[in-house]
Amino acid sequence: MNRHAVLLPRTYGSQRCSAMIAMALLSFMAAMPAWASLGGDISSVQADQVHMQGTLRTTIAESYTVQEIQNTNGTVVREYVSAQGKVFGIAWQAPWPPDMRQLLGSYFDQYTQAVKSQSAARVGRRPLMVQQQGLVVQMAGHPRSFAGRAYLPDQMPTNVKAEDIR
């Protein structure tokens, strides 16, 4: 999987160029925090830091902040935090999937119910897609190289698109 850290939110066309230029990049070493849960409060993450090797980098975009955590296993997690401090999206790449209960927090039950109620015309091994009104969860890849994202469409800041969360 692509291990190059992409800190700037992905942009399309020229629409967001000005936002890119306006971005301030803050990069610093820090103790690695526990993952924030989707819909959670970023301040609770910072208060809950765990002592371990890891890199935390923060990128500030126009209407949101991206916190990227990278550890020695090749795990990269990006948390998308609104100006109000709420985590509205999480994207990750890692050898193995994360603990989905921790990742999704209060949305975990909704997620598992949605997965169980999926009824495709055919079964088959393919990327996972849960698309509900207020919750999108996707996962793809293979053993030793998983990637995914989860986001809350209703809580995205203005002008943020799904493809910004990767």
Added chain:
Amino acid sequence: MMGLRSFLTFTAGLSCAFSVACGGGGKSSTTTTNPGPTQTIVTSGANVAPIVVNSGPAASVGSPYANGAFATVTVCVPGTSTCQAIDGVLVDTGSSGLRILSSALTSVTLPQQKAASGDPVVECFPFVIGYTWGPVETADVEVASEKASSVPIQVLSDSDYTPPTACSSLGTSSDTLANLGANGIIGVGLFTQDCGSYCEAVQTAPGNINLYYECSSTSSCTPVGESLAQQVLNPVSLFTTDNNGVIIELPAVSGGAPSVSGSLVFGIGTESNNGLAGATVYTADSSGNFTTTCSSPCTGTTGTAPYPGFIDSGSNGYYFLDDTVTGVPPTCSDNTSFYCPSSTVTVTATNEGVNQASGSVSFQVANADTLFSNSADFAYGDLGGTFDTPLSFDFGLPFFFGRNVFTGLQNTTNYLNGYWAY
């Protein structure tokens, strides 16, 4: 549901009549105009196991499989002739290791692997669509005439030991026939171990899961470090001969077909019937990926950038990029990530290995709703969907139709992380 089941049984019986290459005499060969050597499908040899792409064993419980290649695998109590042949085992080049449903393992009882503590070792193995959970047991494994002794395998059961929260939190269990869609999975991928060095020590970092557990009781399992030799192993790596990789040989499929037959060939360049025959070798990185760059119909800097790619018979379609860069709408009726273009789209991309070998591939993506509308079909040459988390390329089973695809095991030819060739 009964009606559907009856219908599926009926179509399974008829499947050979509609098959692209199902019946026929002993000789089977198909040519293709896809890049790479002309395809010859071998059907005989001690290293050749027949495979079939059809609705699979779960059709009998109302869960027919789309684009699954199934083989028969025999497991034996180590050192004995007490064996059971298990059909409907999914052939997966995207993972490593043999996993069999406990419910399918009816006539043999295999020895349980024990941790240093003496407690049984139980594994939680994550796949994208759900996890498998169950004890690590030891078996002699036979496929075609190839034999491997004392292979650690996973026996899938949620009832022998209760999955710990860290495992069940991965999503849904695949430990039933309906959920797995198969009686088992034979992982014949790039790697020798199913997990590798990640699993040698217990993972304690937040968010990092553990795969191996030791269970002091049926309801009390704690993470354990598992040595490389004790991990669930790619059975091919333990075969006494033809143990450096596999070839999957399937004929081309245009549109849909009820059933397609082909071969799973063991060894690469070890016999007269398994040479590379002009196929190009693309080596993988330590994550099991190479690089794929889309040129058409992808547009823009983002669409035509290089992305991680991999070849995986255990994925049932081409999964790549998304509509924002391909322009192909994923507007299917069941709201999944399949592409549903109004007319079939041709995609052109370039694959590049870590060894810098590169080559162009083209494939087609048809409307998934249209493909699935024929309830008799279970093999699809043109099934595709999105892979946007992050943008990536998954060359699933459709890529194997019409070309022989070699999956080379790591460390067998100086390629640390294995390779694909086609």
